[in-house]
Amino acid sequence: MATSDPVYLRVVEDIRRQINDGSLPPGAPIPSRAQLTRKYQVGETAARHALRVLAGEGLIIGRVGSGHYVRERPDLTSLHRWRFLDHPAPFAADLQSQGRRVTWDWHSEPTEAGPDLARRLRIGESTALTKTRYIFRGDGRPLQLATSYEPREFAAHSEEERRSLVARMYAHGIKITEIVESVHTRIPRPAESDALDLAAGVHVLHVERTHWAGDRPVETSDIVIPGDRFRITYSMPV
Amino acid sequence: MATSDPVYLRVVEDIRRQINDGSLPPGAPIPSRAQLTRKYQVGETAARHALRVLAGEGLIIGRVGSGHYVRERPDLTSLHRWRFLDHPAPFAADLQSQGRRVTWDWHSEPTEAGPDLARRLRIGESTALTKTRYIFRGDGRPLQLATSYEPREFAAHSEEERRSLVARMYAHGIKITEIVESVHTRIPRPAESDALDLAAGVHVLHVERTHWAGDRPVETSDIVIPGDRFRITYSMPV
């Protein structure tokens, strides 16, 4: 089976091996198209296809006019979810507690639920909601997008109020009892690629978070995090 | 800026739009290379590149001899982590509790820690460990790979013993107090693509799970889950 493998795969696998075993360290230049054709005795099509595949995997990055280089693979920063945190962006809060400077912008607007949110919040599709978009930056780099949805009647009337969902709910006689977070991975939408400054081939972690009061969901948010820089850590007491 | 965009992007964006707004429903055929060149007045290179990009994103799938089709996007199955579960694969256990048939194979072998595991388990690099690989299948399809590492002296001597880490540890006077799971996303290694039967462009969710006894890690595992079929859900009581 390995005999009739496509030739570009030979190139891909050889370079991948060299990156993995360290003989091509981060930042090292990859041979150019012309060099690859000579080195592996393949056509230019195969050479460039190999480079494209490796770039698509995020292992190397191409710089026009310069060459391809092994991507620096920053250690994944761990966003720790180690206890209940009453904060619009618990993951950002964790970075802050690690001593990093975190800044953010936000913007609120009224909206209607629609089918997806109606399901998530167990409300009617035309329920009036407040939608708040956040963009968080840590150490100057974009770090997370968050979009929060909550019923209009709970809207915050001051910065203080906005920061604490739990306190705001409590003022309406609602006690939040559980937070549920659902993690999956997907391809970033174009707007997210822009906002998070993502390289090609990088996926995002998408967390759907819902605050529950008993058996009733009262707020839900979508949190989008660059998949190449972060991991999310959950602690569960036994 | 949109004027000098590469032509293949025009094709990509038009098809993506049609998939998103439903005019190309799941299973619908995408025009062939030849048809695309005519329809969008582009060369064959641009047409095939557009198809490749869309396939790389997992939006469409190419079948040799037949054509490209809009991928069926199964709803993400939620693997629920809603309470402490003493099971080699809590995510598989959750599927089971959803009424799906889950089967698995496993295989144990002795190994040495090495630098990475030494760090994770806070032990010396040459500590003797037992490595157990699992492959879980749900409804006939591969669902999760897991590799568990634990100190050799805790090895299970029977099937019953193997199933409960907590009981086994307890027999050694060790009480597990916390489970920490760290989630990130990455490109599957070739062996994982094979074993999990992943389509091109699909990422995996990689969960590093560690069982702690007080401030001492006693077991750690790597759990690899197809990113296109599952989401992981964590519940946190407030």
Place this chain on the structure above:
DNA sequence: CGATGACTGCTGGAGCCCCAACTTTGCGAT
């Protein structure tokens, strides 16, 4: 001595072509 400009090498976009392997379809023969 310093600045400008020409030259070379590289990537990424694009076009056209050939071929093997596979699917689908439709026709013709039984």
Place this chain on the structure above:
DNA sequence: ATCGCAAAGTTGGGGCTCCAGCAGTCATCG
């Protein structure tokens, strides 16, 4: 009516070529 088979269409691998735009380098000119 059904079976078998050939023809047509499609993907994926691969080859060759051209060009625009960018990044260095190096030599030449003021």
